[in-house]
Amino acid sequence: MGRPGLAVLDSNGRGFVGELMRRAFLIAVPYVWLLALFLVPFFIVLKISLSDTALAIPPYTPTLDLSQGWSGITEFFSQLDFENFVWLTEDDLYWKAYLSSVKIALIATIFTLIFGYPIAYGMARAPEEWRPTLMMLIILPFWTSFLIRVYAWMGILSNEGYLNQFLLWIGVISTPLTILNTNTAVYIGIVYTYLPFMILPIYSALERMDESLIEAAEDLGCSRIQAFWLVTIPLSRPGIIAGCFLVMIPVIGEFVIPSLLGGSGTLMIGKVLWEEFFSNRDWPVASAVAVVLLLILVVPIVLFQRNQQKQTEAEQ
Amino acid sequence: MTIKTLTLTAVIALGTSAAFAEEVRVYNWSDYIDEDLLKKFEEETGLTLVYDVFDSNEVLETKMLAGGSGYDVVVPTGTFLQRQIQAGAFQELDTSKLSNADNLWDVIQERTAGYDPNNAYSINYMWGTTGLGVNVGKVKEVLGDDVALNSMDLVLKPENMEKLAACGVHFLDAPAEILPMTLQYLGEDPDSHDKDVIAKTEEVLTSVRPYIQKFHSSEYINALANGDICVAVGWSGDILQARDRAVEAENGVEIEYHPFAEGSLMWFDQMAVPVDAPNPEGAHKFLDFILDANNMAAASNYVYYANGNKASQEFLEEDVIGDPAIYPDETTMQNLYITTPYPQKTQRSVTRLWTKIKSGT
Numbered sequence: 313m314g315r316p317g318l319a320v321l322d323s324n325g326r327g328f329v330g331e332l333m334r335r336a337f338l339i340a341v342p343y344v345w346l347l348a349l350f351l352v353p354f355f356i357v358l359k360i361s362l363s364d365t366a367l368a369i370p371p372y373t374p375t376l377d378l379s380q381g382w383s384g385i386t387e388f389f390s391q392l393d394f395e396n397f398v399w400l401t402e403d404d405l406y407w408k409a410y411l412s413s414v415k416i417a418l419i420a421t422i423f424t425l426i427f428g429y430p431i432a433y434g435m436a437r438a439p440e441e442w443r444p445t446l447m448m449l450i451i452l453p454f455w456t457s458f459l460i461r462v463y464a465w466m467g468i469l470s471n472e473g474y475l476n477q478f479l480l481w482i483g484v485i486s487t488p489l490t491i492l493n494t495n496t497a498v499y500i501g502i503v504y505t506y507l508p509f510m511i512l513p514i515y516s517a518l519e520r521m522d523e524s525l526i527e528a529a530e531d532l533g534c535s536r537i538q539a540f541w542l543v544t545i546p547l548s549r550p551g552i553i554a555g556c557f558l559v560m561i562p563v564i565g566e567f568v569i570p571s572l573l574g575g576s577g578t579l580m581i582g583k584v585l586w587e588e589f590f591s592n593r594d595w596p597v598a599s600a601v602a603v604v605l606l607l608i609l610v611v612p613i614v615l616f617q618r619n620q621q622k623q624t625e626a627e628q
Numbered sequence: 629m630t631i632k633t634l635t636l637t638a639v640i641a642l643g644t645s646a647a648f649a650e651e652v653r654v655y656n657w658s659d660y661i662d663e664d665l666l667k668k669f670e671e672e673t674g675l676t677l678v679y680d681v682f683d684s685n686e687v688l689e690t691k692m693l694a695g696g697s698g699y700d701v702v703v704p705t706g707t708f709l710q711r712q713i714q715a716g717a718f719q720e721l722d723t724s725k726l727s728n729a730d731n732l733w734d735v736i737q738e739r740t741a742g743y744d745p746n747n748a749y750s751i752n753y754m755w756g757t758t759g760l761g762v763n764v765g766k767v768k769e770v771l772g773d774d775v776a777l778n779s780m781d782l783v784l785k786p787e788n789m790e791k792l793a794a795c796g797v798h799f800l801d802a803p804a805e806i807l808p809m810t811l812q813y814l815g816e817d818p819d820s821h822d823k824d825v826i827a828k829t830e831e832v833l834t835s836v837r838p839y840i841q842k843f844h845s846s847e848y849i850n851a852l853a854n855g856d857i858c859v860a861v862g863w864s865g866d867i868l869q870a871r872d873r874a875v876e877a878e879n880g881v882e883i884e885y886h887p888f889a890e891g892s893l894m895w896f897d898q899m900a901v902p903v904d905a906p907n908p909e910g911a912h913k914f915l916d917f918i919l920d921a922n923n924m925a926a927a928s929n930y931v932y933y934a935n936g937n938k939a940s941q942e943f944l945e946e947d948v949i950g951d952p953a954i955y956p957d958e959t960t961m962q963n964l965y966i967t968t969p970y971p972q973k974t975q976r977s978v979t980r981l982w983t984k985i986k987s988g989t
Contacts, residue, residue: 365972367715369903371693405983471796472856493842576843576986584983590686591803591979593693593972 354606361599362392372595396600406584406601410608413581416495416570417563420502424559425552427503428510432551433544435511436518443519450508462501462572469497469573493575501569506562510555517551518544557616561609581605652910653678655688655699657897658846659869660754662930669917675910683846684802692717692902699902700911703753706743706896707804707969718749718900725912726751728919728939736936739966740896750898751915752936754865754928757894757956757964758805759887761848761867765880766795766858778886780813783861786835793839796857801843803982805893806833806861808967812891819967821974826981833985843986849873855881863895864953865933872932885953887960894964896936928954 366373374391376384400406435446453461468474469492476488491497521544529539545552567582574580581601588598658681670677680699682688685708691697692704692712704712712718723729729751736752744750762777770791775782782788789797799806808818810829820826841857848860853873860867864885871883899918901911917923925943928935934954941949948954956964970978 367711367972369693369695369715369717371715403980405980470851470854470856472854490841575841576837577988579987587979587983590684590690591982592976593686593689594976 354603357599357602359392360595361396361597361603362394363596364391364395365594365596370595371593396596397604399597400600400604406581406604409579409581409584410605412579413564413566414608416498416502416578416580417560417566420499420506420563421556421560423499423503424506424510425556428507428555429514429552431507432511432514432518432548435515436521447515450511453508458505459568462505462569465497465501465504465573466492469500492573495574495578497573498570498578501573502559502563502566505569506559509558513554513558514548514551517548521547553616557613561613564609565605650674651676651678652701652907652914653680653699654701654914655680655682655691655697656701656703656753657681658683659849659866660703660897660931660933662926665923665926668923669914672917673910673913675913677914685804696904697902698906700905700907701899701901701914703897703899706740706898707967709750709898709900710743711969712900713744713749717903719903719905719908720748721751721901721915722912725909726916726919728916728921731919731921731924731937731939733936733938736896739894740898740936742966742968743896744898744900750900751919753897753899753918754931754933754935755894755896756864756933756954757887757892758800758809758861758863759867759885759892759953761852761860761862761870762884762886763795763852763855763858764882764884766855767792770795770858776889777884778889780809780888780890783859784810784813784832784836786839789836789839792859793841796841796851796859797839798848798851798857798860798862799840799843800848800861800863801845801986803978804967804970805895807978807982808893808965809861809888812888812965818891818893818965821968821970823974823977826974826978830981830985837985837988852883853877853879853881855879865931868932868951868953887953887956887964889963891963891965894966 360372363372363374365371374388376388380387431450435443435450438446466473470476471488471490471492473492475491476485479485480488491500525543525547526539529543530536534542565582565585566580567586570578570580570583571586585598585601585605588594588601592598652675654677656679660681661679666677666679669675685705688702688704689708689712691699692702693715695717709718732747732751736755737747740750740752741747760778760782762782764777767775767777767782771782771788775788782792783797783799807826807829810832811820811825812818814828814832816825816828845862846866848857848862849866849870850873851857852860852867852870854877855874860870864887867883867885871885874881874883899915901908901915905911918927919937921937921939922943924935924937924940928940929943929945929948932948932951932954934948952960
């Protein structure tokens with residue numbers, strides 16, 4: 313795929329045609345990326361979501377048989393239907409799970425922002441020579457497997473865990489708190505895991521900010537707090553929005569944290585998907601759940617992008 | 629340049645094919661073997677053993693039905709094995725390559741033939757029962773000294789569970805185990821495939837649901853051993869392992885395993901070779917190694933599960949072969965029941981019921 317493109321690049325400067333091909337190549341790269349890593353897998357999932365289950369390898373039918381030629385293809389398409397999507401509307405489990413996932417993701421994102429913003433702010437205001445070290449400290453947890461870090465929280469939060477032992481020792485509580493296997497533990501796990509994804513974009517927005525703007529605001533009669541609300545927050549808004557998206561979107565589909573830290577009452581779409589896929593062996597319905605989840609995630613992203621575009625146009 | 633690339637490709641190709649021939653990939657349940665046996669197998673055969681673990685039949689089944697799992701030996705439970713054989717996921721065993729096959733125990737073979745006709749596709753690895761793991765001290769503290777530690781009442785009666793909730797109760801996250809158990813409690817056929825009969829379990833399980841801390845199929849071993857929970861509905865050998873871990877930790881936790889007095893589910897974990905196994909030759913070598921009486925006895929002595937290997941019994945330690953929780957006596961045997969796989973439609977309603985019981989929706 314890449315080789316002819318490279319050849320075109322080599323012929324760079326050979327006049328109009330060469331330039332045109334170079335441009336086409338540069339534009340093609342992201343589209344090929346999108347096609348190979350997003351659209352193709354999506355259509356495979358979409359195709360499975362229109363199939364029926366079967367006791368076979370793979371466990372759904374029909375499968376595309378190209379050896380039959382055109383009749384095989386038409387036969388294949390005639391067997392696809394939207395039955396599985398209808399099924400999703402018939403059982404309230406699914407929309408409850410979607411709703412509960414969005415709720416958990418929203419609350420967790422707000423908490424991540426509350427904890428992440430002051431950290432990012434502190435980093436951006438720290439003396440220049442400290443910043444690489446602080447940045448390093450934020451990134452450092454990624455050196456340990458995410459799974460192990462979530463497991464560590466199980467040790468901290470369990471009834472006989474470090475947190476309870478500590479609280480009992482200092483005498484704040486007399487009986488251990490049940491935190492593990494509840495939604496509280498899920499929130500703790502999500503906020504902890506996703507904190508760097510909130511801090512880094514906000515930090516990069518704050519770091520670029522011109523400090524003299526704050527001085528100007530203060531010269532014009534703002535108190536420090538007013539200057540923060542009227543200048544710093546609006547200027548860091550792109551960072552906040554990027555951070556919130558980076559946290560919220562993966563959290564909606566999160567599976568590992570709720571299954572390790574959450575209780576059986578923690579209803580999230582990731583778990584429902586798991587059950588469809590593994591317990592029911594119903595790949596078609598599992599795929600339908602995934603397709604709907606994708607639509608739920610894509611809509612706010614598209615709305616957000618439109619909004620951004622309008623804003624940049626308005627600014628120009 | 630081209631020649632270099634060609635040679636390199638050839639070397640890589642040779643390298644990978646050689647690596648496949650030398651490797652046997654085994655996918656078994658977690659905490660289910662004495663790891664010294666794995667080293668012994670490598671030493672005896674010169675093959676490299678890749679040993680991965682899982683903790684639910686569902687995960688294994690999905691890998692099998694997706695195909696191309698890359699494993700040479702896998703260990704599904706009987707009911708799952710039966711369905712996967714129907715899906716064409718396994719290859720028939722070549723008995724000429726299993727020199728130790730005579731060691732198998734006819735009593736178990738007769739039962740496993742119900743899942744795998746003529747035992748053509750699998751050999752029994754271990755079998756066990758599903759019952760109660762109790763932290764004796766804590767349970768007696770909560771429910772009094774004369775509580776029956778082997779009764780389903782302990783975990784299916786709300787008044788008991790209400791008190792036990794404070795010290796923690798785990799259930800297996802396996803509807804195919806918990807629903808038959810509840811049916812048995814209700815006096816129904818535990819192997820019922822009738823949706824309406826199965827639905828009767830909802831009321832019982834919902835009434836105790838608020839007091840169950842977690843449904844999980846492997847965490848309870850450590851949770852019991854650490855004293856984090858006081859009761860688990862779990863698999864016999866796992867609970868006995870928890871007992872031993874607590875003894876080793878010297879933390880004062882005393883764990884006991886009891887099959888249900890009302891009758892327990894008996895299950896069989898079978899070793900089988902996937903139809904697309906990269907190294908079926910090596911897979912048979914591994915099966916034959918496991919069939920060896922000494923090796924099988926070592927595995928059972930380590931994990932506290934009974935096995936389907938008659939010849940291994942003389943090498944079993946007294947606290948394994950002599951423990952009725954592992955090798956049940958004749959009367960307990962009579963009390964054990966087995967189940968068969970649910971058809972797809974029933975499976976869907978069973979899973980849905982299970983979700984409803986677990987999450988309340």
